[in-house]
Amino acid sequence: MTNRFKTGYKIGVIILAIITAMALGAVILLAIGADVFKTYIVILTRPLMNKIGVTEVLLRMVPLSIIAIGITVAYRSGIINIGAEGQMAIGVLSTTAIALLFPNLPGYVLIPFAILAGAIGGAAWGFIPGFLKAKLQVSELLSTVMLNYIAAQLYTFLLRGPMLDPAEMTMGSGTPQSMRLSKNLDLTRFIKGTRIHTGLFIALALAVIIYFLLWKTSFGFKLRAAGASSKAARYGGINVPKYLIIAMMISGAFAGMAGSIEIAGVHRRAIEGVTSGYGFSGIVVALFGGLHPAGIVPAAFFFGLLIYGADMTQRIVGVPANMVQVLQGIIILVIVSTKMIINNPYLMQKVESRINSFRKKGSAQEETV
Amino acid sequence: MEITRKAIDSLRIEHITKRFPGVLACDDISLEIKKGEVLALVGENGAGKTTLMNILMGLYHPDEGSMFINGEKVHFRSPNDAFAYGIGMVHQQYMLVPNLTVLENIALGYKKAWNPLKLNLQMVRDRIDEISAHYGLSVDPDAYIWQLSVGEQQRVELVKTLCLGAEFLILDEPTSALTPQETDELIALLKKMSSELSIIFISHKLQEVKDLSSRVAILRHGKVVFQGNTIDHSSSDIAALMTGHEVNLPQNDAPACTLGPMLQIRNLKVKSDRGFLALDDLSLYVCKGEIVGLAGVSGNGQKELAEAINGLRKVESGEIVFDGVDIANFTPKQVIDCGMGYVPEERNTEGIVPSFSIKENLVLKDVESEKFSNRTFLKNSVIQKNGEDLRTQFDIRSPNIDIAAGSLSGGNIQKVILAREISRNPKFLVAVYPTRGLDMGAAEFIHKQLLQKRNEGVGILLISEELEEITNLSDQVAVIFKGKIQKVIPASEASRRRLGILMAGVEDDEQI
Ligand SMILES: Nc1ncnc2c1ncn2[C@@H]1O[C@H](COP(=O)(O)OP(=O)(O)OP(=O)(O)O)[C@@H](O)[C@H]1O
Ligand SMILES: [Mg+2]
Numbered sequence: 001m002t003n004r005f006k007t008g009y010k011i012g013v014i015i016l017a018i019i020t021a022m023a024l025g026a027v028i029l030l031a032i033g034a035d036v037f038k039t040y041i042v043i044l045t046r047p048l049m050n051k052i053g054v055t056e057v058l059l060r061m062v063p064l065s066i067i068a069i070g071i072t073v074a075y076r077s078g079i080i081n082i083g084a085e086g087q088m089a090i091g092v093l094s095t096t097a098i099a100l101l102f103p104n105l106p107g108y109v110l111i112p113f114a115i116l117a118g119a120i121g122g123a124a125w126g127f128i129p130g131f132l133k134a135k136l137q138v139s140e141l142l143s144t145v146m147l148n149y150i151a152a153q154l155y156t157f158l159l160r161g162p163m164l165d166p167a168e169m170t171m172g173s174g175t176p177q178s179m180r181l182s183k184n185l186d187l188t189r190f191i192k193g194t195r196i197h198t199g200l201f202i203a204l205a206l207a208v209i210i211y212f213l214l215w216k217t218s219f220g221f222k223l224r225a226a227g228a229s230s231k232a233a234r235y236g237g238i239n240v241p242k243y244l245i246i247a248m249m250i251s252g253a254f255a256g257m258a259g260s261i262e263i264a265g266v267h268r269r270a271i272e273g274v275t276s277g278y279g280f281s282g283i284v285v286a287l288f289g290g291l292h293p294a295g296i297v298p299a300a301f302f303f304g305l306l307i308y309g310a311d312m313t314q315r316i317v318g319v320p321a322n323m324v325q326v327l328q329g330i331i332i333l334v335i336v337s338t339k340m341i342i343n344n345p346y347l348m349q350k351v352e353s354r355i356n357s358f359r360k361k362g363s364a365q366e367e368t369v
Numbered sequence: 370m371e372i373t374r375k376a377i378d379s380l381r382i383e384h385i386t387k388r389f390p391g392v393l394a395c396d397d398i399s400l401e402i403k404k405g406e407v408l409a410l411v412g413e414n415g416a417g418k419t420t421l422m423n424i425l426m427g428l429y430h431p432d433e434g435s436m437f438i439n440g441e442k443v444h445f446r447s448p449n450d451a452f453a454y455g456i457g458m459v460h461q462q463y464m465l466v467p468n469l470t471v472l473e474n475i476a477l478g479y480k481k482a483w484n485p486l487k488l489n490l491q492m493v494r495d496r497i498d499e500i501s502a503h504y505g506l507s508v509d510p511d512a513y514i515w516q517l518s519v520g521e522q523q524r525v526e527l528v529k530t531l532c533l534g535a536e537f538l539i540l541d542e543p544t545s546a547l548t549p550q551e552t553d554e555l556i557a558l559l560k561k562m563s564s565e566l567s568i569i570f571i572s573h574k575l576q577e578v579k580d581l582s583s584r585v586a587i588l589r590h591g592k593v594v595f596q597g598n599t600i601d602h603s604s605s606d607i608a609a610l611m612t613g614h615e616v617n618l619p620q621n622d623a624p625a626c627t628l629g630p631m632l633q634i635r636n637l638k639v640k641s642d643r644g645f646l647a648l649d650d651l652s653l654y655v656c657k658g659e660i661v662g663l664a665g666v667s668g669n670g671q672k673e674l675a676e677a678i679n680g681l682r683k684v685e686s687g688e689i690v691f692d693g694v695d696i697a698n699f700t701p702k703q704v705i706d707c708g709m710g711y712v713p714e715e716r717n718t719e720g721i722v723p724s725f726s727i728k729e730n731l732v733l734k735d736v737e738s739e740k741f742s743n744r745t746f747l748k749n750s751v752i753q754k755n756g757e758d759l760r761t762q763f764d765i766r767s768p769n770i771d772i773a774a775g776s777l778s779g780g781n782i783q784k785v786i787l788a789r790e791i792s793r794n795p796k797f798l799v800a801v802y803p804t805r806g807l808d809m810g811a812a813e814f815i816h817k818q819l820l821q822k823r824n825e826g827v828g829i830l831l832i833s834e835e836l837e838e839i840t841n842l843s844d845q846v847a848v849i850f851k852g853k854i855q856k857v858i859p860a861s862e863a864s865r866r867r868l869g870i871l872m873a874g875v876e877d878d879e880q881i
Contacts (some may be wrong), residue, residue: 019789090597093490099660190638212604216746216747216749217742217745217746217747218736218737218741218742218744218745218746218747219745221729221736222736222737224725225722225725225733228722228723228724228725229721229722229723229724230717231715231719232718232719232720232723232733233722234681234718235679235681235701235711235719236701236705236722236733236734237700237701237702237704237705237734238702239700239702350430353380353430353432
């Protein structure tokens with residue numbers, strides 16, 4: 001089997017997955033009486049029609065890809081991190097705290113400092129499940145989900161208490177949010193009239209860094225070995241628990257940075273619901289992108305499109321944006337099932353021999369012609 | 370099921386061809402097996418034996434060629450189709466669920482007992498009793514798989530296959546993991562069964578081929594290069610046909626070495642997975658430039674000893690002095706850094722990372738060394754070159770070194786592990802069943818390598834169940850029994866009989 005065939009096969013299966021998911025989604029759309037065709041057209045094409053649309057999609061791609069890349073690091077070491085939502089929230093809080101404490105630092109100091117704080121906060125939140133798994137074999141599925149709840153409560157508590165905007169306290173509507181953070185923290189919006197900010201480049205740089213880290217360094221080699229076969233890794237002198245913990249910290253740090261960048265680039269203050277499910281969508285993006293940065297970046301764009309397109313359908317076709325969550329759920333199910341198909345060598349072989357015999361027939365016909 | 374089906378009087382394959390990327394695994398193979406025949410399939414590692422059997426079982430689809438049963442063309446789309454015709458296979462790796470009982474494991478495949486609401490275990494039990502009585506194959510249906518020795522698991526696999534109604538048996542290296550006694554038992558049993566069944570059986574041990582088979586077919590590079598009646602050919606003929614040259618397993622006839630101690634184990638106590646003392650006050654001594662063969666029936670503490678030396682199992686008490694340093698309870702990394710090499714028993718799960726490529730597996734222990742990385746970045750060209758060189762030197766049969774090591778044939782996986790461990794230039798080597806599953810040519814090569822290392826001053830602890838391997842290579846033979854060293858004798862005095870007695874736990878003071 002050639003590598004070209006394998007890649008083609010995988011891409012083919014993914015396209016099939018998208019079509020299947022859309023077909024299943026269509027059933028639900030029909031059930032709520034929507035215009036299926038129009039809905040999909042709006043979701044998939046409308047955002048790409050103008051500058052604002054495209055930049056808004058890219059805007060959503062930023063946290064999605066950063067989180068998904070972090071999840072990939074954990075996944076490759078053998079841990080499934082479903083705690084990105086909580087880690088992101090902690091990242092937002094850390095960055096907010098730094099910005100509130102040192103509003104007068106110049107941007108070139110404050111921005112790296114605040115993002116680093118977000119990374120450290122997220123890493124700390126990722127360390128806990130990593131440590132519990134490595135030392136006590138506590139399932140990360142349990143610990144990360146539980147930590148999501150704790151992070152969410154902590155977030156609400158701080159936004160309603162210590163970090164609450166003083167203006168809100170005296171005369172505002174009581175919206176739980178921090179004050180407008182120091183302007184020095186603002187990431188530049190580099191296209192006039194849009195919200196797209198330099199965080200996009202940070203996201204792309206992080207993708208490249210992780211690609212090199214995982215596949216070009218001895219650290220990445222060991223991390224992947226620990227995830228691919230912990231027994232063989234241990235035999236090979238690799239400290240498997242250490243790599244589990246480090247991978248979870250990197251994963252948490254990425255989710256934390258996604259949070260920092262989201263408030264520094266988009267909201268400019270900590271608001272409630274800033275994580276808005278990115279932590280969970282990130283898992284889908286990571287799987288959909290084949291747990292590889294080169295796949296994740298386009299996958300993040302695609303999901304950014306779905307999310308933003310869903311907002312539009314609400315306005316244009318009257319289909320609730322929550323439909324996208326339904327679609328996401330369906331895509332997860334389809335992806336999990338297609339994983340089985342992708343990893344089934346017998347099926348892959350069957351397809352290959354079919355294609356080969358088909359080709360042979362084709363070339364035989366050509367020869368006779 | 371087996372009542373409605375017609376018996377298999379003959380199975381014929383014609384022009385079977387199967388390609389993998391870069392490899393022609395089976396090249397225009399035609400064979401025929403008749404009822405009551407035992408066909409031995411032999412050939413080098415990677416010759417295509419397992420692949421051919423997987424095709425017979427419907428696990429792989431041939432690119433070309435066809436199969437006939439009783440003269441009728443058949444087409445298997447999956448193993449279920451093969452089962453339906455009464456063909457059953459015992460794979461090289463057993464497929465049993467460890468924490469289920471024998472009965473439950475067999476029930477898993479026994480669809481007739483699956484009532485809609487309840488599993489009819491009594492029916493399965495009756496069937497097991499019937500098969501056991503009929504073939505004289507005793508198994509305890511209520512034992513858990515994890516409690517059984519490898520030989521007993523083998524028997525369970527056989528009973529399972531027979532319970533499902535197989536009357537055409539395919540056995541892929543059934544004896545490679547068995548003790549000599551278990552092997553003898555299995556061969557005798559198969560011989561008895563061969564009057565009612567057809568058997569294809571794969572082995573690298575020509576003695577078994579001679580004992581059991583009526584016909585023999587030799588595969589080389591995916592081609593059948595020879596077919597004939599077993600009685601007409603001697604083992605050495607077959608060996609020569611198989612490898613293309615005469616095989617002479619080398620002997621250790623160098624003078625005893627006097628370079629001083631390399632590994633001294635004193636009063637070692639180590640617990641097994643199940644919590645009892647697997648090593649109970651074990652002491653052992655290996656010099657530099659000396660091979661000590663550890664003989665014993667498997668399960669007497671060999672595995673635990675190898676793991677304890679390599680930092681993979683906790684030492685309760687005692688010392689492991691390696692080149693002057695007590696390495697008891699060092700981490701695996703520390704032990705490796707002291708210069709220890711280790712060929713583990715579990716090659717598929719422990720010795721390699723199956724999803725990693727061959728070249729990556731060859732540097733598994735050394736990615737951080739200066740040779741293969743500059744502290745952070747991997748030196749890919751060096752890793753590539755290292756892989757190419759070792760592939761040639763150790764004759765690892767694969768189209769390239771970028772394919773997953775897990776897709777190699779059993780013997781070639783073993784070669785990857787040996788290539789890594791030997792080429793790392795260790796000071797000491799713990800080799801557990803180093804030639805299990807290797808063809809004769811490869812075993813010869815490995816034996817030569819081990820002897821060469823010995824002559825270079827490397828100490829070797831050779832753990833094996835093949836007495837011939839032990840007596841050929843060792844300077845000293847230590848016999849292990851119930852976690853203690855029963856006796857250490859010079860290899861020259863280690864007769865088969867004497868070792869057999871010692872391995873059974875009988876003290877001897879016989880001087881020969
Ligand atoms: N799934 C696979 N994908 C790619 N190559 C394969 C696959 N299975 C086998 N091969 C290749 O086909 C060839 C034949 O392998 P096979 O396992 O049949 O050898 P074998 O004769 O059983 O050897 P051994 O005695 O070592 O078990 C080898 O070169 C092997 O690398
Ligand atoms: Mg094989």
